[in-house]
Amino acid sequence: MKADKKKQLIKSGITARWMVTTLLVIALILACIATAITLSIRGFYYETVKNRLLSMGQSSTVAEYFGAYIDSSEDVFVQRAQEYVENFSDINTAEVWVYDKNGIVVATSTGFDAIPGDDADYTLALKSSAGMGTAKGFTDNGEHIMALTVFMPKTDGSSNGAVRYIISLHDVDRQVAQVALAAALCCLFALSLVVLSGLFFVRSIVGPVKKINDAARRIASGNYTEKVNITNRYDEIAELSESINYMTDEIYKTDRLKNDFISTVSHELRTPLTAIKGWTETLLSINAGGNDPTLNEGLKVILNEEERLYSLVEDLLDFSRMQNGRMSLRLQKIDILAELDDAVYVLRDRARREGIDIFYSAPDYPAPAQGDPDRIKQVFVNIIDNAIKYTEPGGRIVIVAALTAKDVKISIADTGCGISPEDLPHVKEKFFKANKSVKGSGIGLAVCDEIVSMHHGKLEVVSTLGEGTTVIVSFPVAAVNLTGGKDN
Secondary structure, three states: OHHHHHHHHHHOOHHHHHHHHHHHHHHHHHHHHHHHHHHHHHHHHHHHHHHHHHHHOOHHHHHHHHHHHOOOOHHHHHHHHHHHHHOOOOOOOOEEEEEOOOOOEEEEOOOOOOOOEOOHHHHHHHHOOOOEEEEEEEEOOOOEEEEEEEEOOOEOOEOOOEEEEEEEOHHHHHHHHHHHHHHHHHHHHHHHHHHHHHHHHHHHHHHHHHHHHHHHHHHHOOOOOOOOOOOOOOOHHHHHHHHHHHHHHHHHHHHHHHHHHHHHHHHHHHHHHHHHHHHHHHHHHHOOOOOOHHHHHHHHHHHHHHHHHHHHHHHHHHHHHHHHOOOOOOOEEEEHHHHHHHHHHHHHHHHHHOOOEEEEEEOOOOOEEEEOHHHHHHHHHHHHHHHHHOOOOOOEEEEEEEEOOOEEEEEEEEOOOOOOOOOHHHOOOOOOOOOOOOOOOOOHHHHHHHHHHHOOOEEEEEEEOOOEEEEEEEEEOOOOOOOOOEEO
């Protein structure tokens, strides 16, 4: 879910939004401008060709030339038509045809037979009251043309022939295409300038924003000494960077104050807790043979609660050290499995009292390593203690240690309530508790993970809701001779 949302956010970044909104709009405007220029130039050229045709085929000239021969014989009309096309002054510009009264072309300026094609102008002129029609079309061989047809004066409403003037639009279309290409190139050049300037501007924003985002993530992970580099220009980005740096300083001060307070209070609490424990144990020993069982039970409750409170204080101290970066290790040569043995021995009786069986299997040879024995034992005690807390009476805890030439791996599996898939990724976070009904501070596993990491090891949690949880801890070890084993 989070990954999909992140991909969606990436797709809708500043650069992408600028490309979709600004750049596409500008491209559309430039395309409209280029199209408008092309259409205007083409309209101007076509209008010029049309005016040229109209100047060639004036109705009065056609009527004057052919008027005396309308009622003549067909041969005389054809001869007069041949003379007209032979004497046509714009022979290099246009082609001229002469139709007889039957609509048949009897003479052409090229001297060749007329090539049939689109003659919409002839049809328009035939229907027009002025006896003229202009249209664009194509010849039978596909040449683009503009033609004007002018009918001769009609007799009794019948056609007496017509003259058609044809100009090729090939050169005009080529010029229009050149204009369109030039307009497109100009628009592309303008668009390129917009893209380059826009990308420069966008990157001047996106780059610093990415740096601020990376710094914010590091700050969110707990690195309150992180600073955002302020740009040379004092603009909104620089002002935002200053605000984040100020916020980080304030958070750091507050966090230090909080951690110092926790550390101070925890240290102060240890003294009275030690006194309570000492006097409680003294009173228990004095009243060991007494006849007041209620007093004994009350003292045992006090002692148990003192131990729980003392454990909480120790967790808070570790948390404070971890937050301040003051958690240190007293490294020495140790046997990791010996520390595991001690942890199992300490907690086995407690588990038995609560109706939980512990099955323990480990090799009978040592797992030598450089480590802090107290911290290593703290990890095992904390994990086994959690397993006991979350396991109901009648359940069991299986602890298995396996040793290889490079590392030792300890698996602690319980048959407790398990952890939901939603909570499992967060179990190593500070103060997170998957099951709020179980007593505890919620920072023990976070401290364990920190200790294991400081020993260059790894802590993994695998769980199925309703079936149980398995915690796997691995530490690097020195080379050993792998022989033997033991079961408990």
